[in-house]
Amino acid sequence: MRAFSSIGALTVAAMLCVTATSAGAHDEKKYPDMRAQWTRIGSAAFDPNKPGGRGQQPPLTPEYQALLDHILAARAAGSLEGNMTVTCIPSGMPRAMIVYETMDVIVLPETTYIRMSYMNELRRIYTDGRAWPAKITPTFAGYSIGKWLDEDGDGRFDTLAIETRGFKGPRTFDGTPGIPLHSDNQTVVEERIYLDKNDADVLHADIKVTDHALTRPWSVMRKYQREHSPHWSEYICNEGNQQLLLGKENYMVSADGFLMPVRKGQAPPDLKYFNQPK
Amino acid sequence: MFNRCIIGAVALLTALGVATAPGFAHDEGKYPDLKGSWIRADRGQATPWDPSKPPGRGQQAPLTPEYQAMYDAALARQAAGINLTSCLPPGMPRSMIVPEPMELIVMPDTTYIMLTYMSEFRRIYTDGRKFADDIEPAFSGFSIGTWEDTDKDGRFDTLVVETRGMKGPRTFDESGIPLHKDNETIVKERIYLDKADPNLLHNEITTIDHALSRPWTVTRSYRRDRDAEWTEHLCAENNQYVTLGDEVYSIGDDGFLSPTRKDQPPPDLRYFTPSR
Numbered sequence: 001m002r003a004f005s006s007i008g009a010l011t012v013a014a015m016l017c018v019t020a021t022s023a024g025a026h027d028e029k030k031y032p033d034m035r036a037q038w039t040r041i042g043s044a045a046f047d048p049n050k051p052g053g054r055g056q057q058p059p060l061t062p063e064y065q066a067l068l069d070h071i072l073a074a075r076a077a078g079s080l081e082g083n084m085t086v087t088c089i090p091s092g093m094p095r096a097m098i099v100y101e102t103m104d105v106i107v108l109p110e111t112t113y114i115r116m117s118y119m120n121e122l123r124r125i126y127t128d129g130r131a132w133p134a135k136i137t138p139t140f141a142g143y144s145i146g147k148w149l150d151e152d153g154d155g156r157f158d159t160l161a162i163e164t165r166g167f168k169g170p171r172t173f174d175g176t177p178g179i180p181l182h183s184d185n186q187t188v189v190e191e192r193i194y195l196d197k198n199d200a201d202v203l204h205a206d207i208k209v210t211d212h213a214l215t216r217p218w219s220v221m222r223k224y225q226r227e228h229s230p231h232w233s234e235y236i237c238n239e240g241n242q243q244l245l246l247g248k249e250n251y252m253v254s255a256d257g258f259l260m261p262v263r264k265g266q267a268p269p270d271l272k273y274f275n276q277p278k
Numbered sequence: 279m280f281n282r283c284i285i286g287a288v289a290l291l292t293a294l295g296v297a298t299a300p301g302f303a304h305d306e307g308k309y310p311d312l313k314g315s316w317i318r319a320d321r322g323q324a325t326p327w328d329p330s331k332p333p334g335r336g337q338q339a340p341l342t343p344e345y346q347a348m349y350d351a352a353l354a355r356q357a358a359g360i361n362l363t364s365c366l367p368p369g370m371p372r373s374m375i376v377p378e379p380m381e382l383i384v385m386p387d388t389t390y391i392m393l394t395y396m397s398e399f400r401r402i403y404t405d406g407r408k409f410a411d412d413i414e415p416a417f418s419g420f421s422i423g424t425w426e427d428t429d430k431d432g433r434f435d436t437l438v439v440e441t442r443g444m445k446g447p448r449t450f451d452e453s454g455i456p457l458h459k460d461n462e463t464i465v466k467e468r469i470y471l472d473k474a475d476p477n478l479l480h481n482e483i484t485t486i487d488h489a490l491s492r493p494w495t496v497t498r499s500y501r502r503d504r505d506a507e508w509t510e511h512l513c514a515e516n517n518q519y520v521t522l523g524d525e526v527y528s529i530g531d532d533g534f535l536s537p538t539r540k541d542q543p544p545p546d547l548r549y550f551t552p553s554r
Contacts, residue, residue: 035385088365088514106383106390113383113392120397124508139510232401234416237514238365244520247533257523260549267550273536274544 031107031148031157032195037230038203040099041223046173048222058179064213071178078263080243080250083178084170087245088237090119092140092171093164094189094209097222100175101235105203112146112160117235125162136166138185151194159194173209173218182212201226306384309425309434310471315379315506316479319499325375327450328496339455345489352454359539364521365513367396369417369448370441371465371485376500378511389423389437394511402439413443415461428470439467450485458488477502522546 042048050056053072060068080086090096100118110128115121125146136143143166148157167187173179181187188210196202203226208219242253246269252260259269320329331337334353341349367373378394387405402423413420420443425434442464448457457463464486472478479502484495518529519538522545527535535545 090510090512106385108383113390115392115399120399122392122397122399137507137509140512141510231414233414234418236367236417245533246529246535249533253520253522254549257521258546258549259522265551268547269535269545271535271544271547273530273534275541 028107029156033200034105034107034112034193034195034203036105037227037232038099038103038105038224039101039227040103041202041225044098044100044174044176046095046098046179047220049220052174053177056174056179058173059215059218060179060213061215064180064182067180068177071180074248075177078266079248080245083172083175085119085175085237086241086243086250088119088241089170090121090140091116091175092121092167092169093123093142093187094207095171095173095175096121096123096141097191097205097207098174099222099224102227102230102232103224117233119237120235123164125160127160132165138166138168140168140171142167142187142189159192162189162191162193164189164191180213181209184212187211196223201228307433309384311476312382312384312471312479314502314504315381315508316376316500316502317379317506318376319478319501325377325452327372327375327455329498330496333451334453337451337453337455339450340491340494341455341489342491345456345458348456349454352456356454365396366447367398367417369398369446370400370419370444370463371483372448372450373398373400373418374467374481374483374498375451376498379503379506379508380500381508394509396511396513402437404437409440409442415443415445417445417448419444419463419465436468436470439465439469441465441467456489457485460488463487472499 040048043052045052045056046058047056058068085091091098091100096116096119099116102117104113104115104117106113106115110126112125112127114123114125121141123141123144125144127146127148130145132145133143142164144162144164146160146162149159149161150157151159165188167185169181169183169185171181171185171187173181190208190210192204192206194204196204203224205222205224206219207222208217210217242255244251244253244259249266249269250262251266251269252262254260261268318325318329324333326333326337327339328337339346339349368375373393373395376393376395380394381392383390383392387403389402389404391400391402393399398418400418400421402421404423404425407422409420409422419441421439421441423437423439426436426438427434428436444461444463444465446457446459446461448461448463449455450457466484466486468480468482470480472480479500481498481500482495483498484493486493519526520529520535521527525542525545526538527542527545528538530536537544
């Protein structure tokens with residue numbers, strides 16, 4: 001009797017509410033609880049399941065393998081050539097998903113926002129059903145369209161499937177050694193982001209990169225830890241960044257504002273455009 | 279209206295002894311519709327702090343004599359063609375000039391303000407917390423807000439914000455009106471939609487700072503564009519300048535340093551070992 005009465009009351013109440021004006025209730029229970037601060041689990045190599053450097057075994061074309069070899073040699077000589085974050089150019093995608101510092105995820109029905117404190121990168125993943133625009137203004141973060149999936153059929157979304165295009169560069173997969181992506185910036189990044197089935201404090205990102213620097217798509221699996229006592233800090237690359245890249249040479253700017261070498265015997269920059277004393 | 283309906287439905291079910299699930303819907307109807315892209319409504323190439331007054335000295339910033347002297351010196355440097363460049367973020371309150379698009383996301387416990395210019399990001403906590411005794415300084419500061427229903431229609435319409443805990447250096451605008459180096463600024467804001475035009479957002483901003491002889495209040499407004507395309511503003515990408523000491527040099531596409539004014543001395547290379 002009580003059950004029947006309850007169902008009847010619920011039905012009446014629901015009917016009354018449906019006829020009323022709705023300003024849009026956002027039913028958060030439809031979506032996984034991803035709104036949190038996340039920090040990376042594992043190394044800052046693009047593939048955290050392999051050693052860094054050549055150990056990453058990126059499936060590069062011969063041309064881009066040669067470029068990587070050049071970068072590795074430059075690094076060994078103390079150069080930071082090719083690591084654009086040195087000059088406060090953001091990581092862009094897919095490198096931003098390494099999550100050097102913290103990551104903020106905010107889920108709304110039409111957009112999921114992912115913000116990295118490192119370089120203040122912001123991703124908007126549109127889940128409003130839109131098609132790819134005819135023209136995309138290139139950005140380091142790219143343009144992302146996503147779709148929520150209910151993989152386990154329990155009536156709730158559990159996986160965000162994302163495709164990202166529309167990049168600018170230069171971008172690398174990582175900071176060290178700086179595995180390069182193709183200069184044509186025609187990268188396509190596909191991701192599946194989901195909470196761990198056994199531990200809701202672990203977030204997975206399965207990332208597949210298709211790029212003309214690669215002989216085949218490169219897939220990696222990254223994980224992140226939920227922080228229950230988040231501490232939000234501001235990351236300002238230009239604050240305290242004393243690095244300076246002039247062409248292929250990097251220098252430092254001293255605390256007192258003078259140019260400095262970064263290695264023994266480094267030549268000063270060529271000042272050919274200045275009126276030198278006769 | 280829908281919110282009252284839900285409350286009524288819950289009350290009805292409760293009266294009948296039916297257990298109801300705890301409220302889980304984020305009822306957007308309680309809050310003003312701030313979706314979309316917002317950009318400063320004032321026109322003109324200059325972006326003075328007080329949009330109702332001319333830039334520069336026309337702002338009539340209520341500076342103390344010490345800070346007025348600093349401002350005069352900054353204006354003199356600019357007049358001489360010396361513009362010290364920086365990719366440090368503007369911080370509060372200057373970030374609320376909004377020279378590029380801004381997005382606001384309202385959640386019950388936090389309102390996020392995402393600013394394209396310099397990629398600044400503000401969190402305004404509306405979860406009832408108090409200011410901590412020690413705040414880690416940030417250019418955007420630490421903000422606590424409260425929603426108000428000023429017209430008593432059952433919906434929030436005004437976000438009242440206080441921001442402390444800033445770091446510097448900061449200026450009010452591009453002309454360089456300085457804030458005090460002690461960074462003890464307090465910024466108070468009232469953010470609300472225009473009653474007659476829901477695509478116009480107002481922000482009454484009061485700055486209390488030791489560089490000022492009194493609190494300085496300005497009203498800034500922002501215009502909505504629901505279909506704006508979001509872009510990135512990357513200071514470092516477009517900044518081809520480097521400041522060495524008091525001199526600003528240009529970095530050419532060929533990677534060489536060049537002067538930015540006639541007869542500018544080259545950079546001092548004192549830390550390099552001369553070749554024998």
